[in-house]
Amino acid sequence: MKKLTVVLSVFLGLALGALPAKADNLEDAQLRFFNAYNSADRVNTSSSVAMNLSYVGSSTEAVVTIAVGAITAYAPQGTADTTFGVSAGSYAFVGATYDTFGELCDAIDALASYECVLKGAKRDDNTTTIRDQTATTGTNDLKAVGGFDVYFDTGGMSNLANGTYFERIGFVPNSGKRVLLKSCLINVSTNVTAGSFNVYGKLRRYEGVSDGVTRNDTTLVYEDPTVAFGTDETTTWTESGLGGLEFAKDAHVIVSAGNGTVIQPVGGFARCLWSER
Helix, strand or coil, X not given: CHHHHHHHHHHHHHHHCCCCCCCCCHHHHHHHHHHCEEEEEEEEHXXXXXXXXXXXXXXXXXXXXXXXXXXXXXXXCCCECCCXXXXXXXXXXXXXXXXXXXXXXXXXXXXXXXEEEECCCCCCCEHHHECCXXXXXCCCCCCCCCCEEEEECECCECCCCCCECCEEEEECCCCCCCEEEEEEEEEXXXXXXXXXXXXXXXXXXXXXXXXXXXXXXXXXXEEECCCCCCCCEEEXXXXXXXXXXXXXXXXXXXXXXXXXXXXXXXXXXXXXXXXXX
């Protein structure tokens, strides 16, 4: 036990060496190390989640129809929910008001009966890349446990499950917690060389910084343009399993594989290991 404590102390000392002078004492650091929640996430072309919608109103269900130009809610099926949207229960993607996921999700989340959480979508992503969906009882009920995951497709190919420009993993930590991104394994199925692997978010180093710069899930913090066709590529930010790419508390973090212009066929994926602490 004494040897284990000494070894752990050395590792934690190395991992914390780059932190400011206000770093935790050894006992606090050890507790933080053991209490971290370790997780893994994987997506492929057909399972790249853009955002999650849920319904907390009084109706027995709420379902949505998503088309190229708008999203419309029904509560229940067949009855347009006029509390949703700005016209006939719809938010239109045409124009500047709701043409980004950030604007759309903020508007939905502000409603009394609906909640919206961005997952793989960045705030500045265009809503035309949202996957088409037909309102169907029992298929996309926002009131079901876990709500309804809205996926990506391409703006020009409606409801094409294997037609996305990228594979996205969105990390949403619990309140007051931060994401520590450890490693990612990706395979970009089509040979894209520019901006093919990106990480977005607000880093911990900017937590509490007031310099007039807005940092969120649109902020690029890592880029690797060298991913080759059909090749598994691993990126690791840890040293001996400790440390990682550390983000601010409550920061939405996104890993994106693919350059946003070349369609990713079946076989593309992204898999990441991360901790929440």
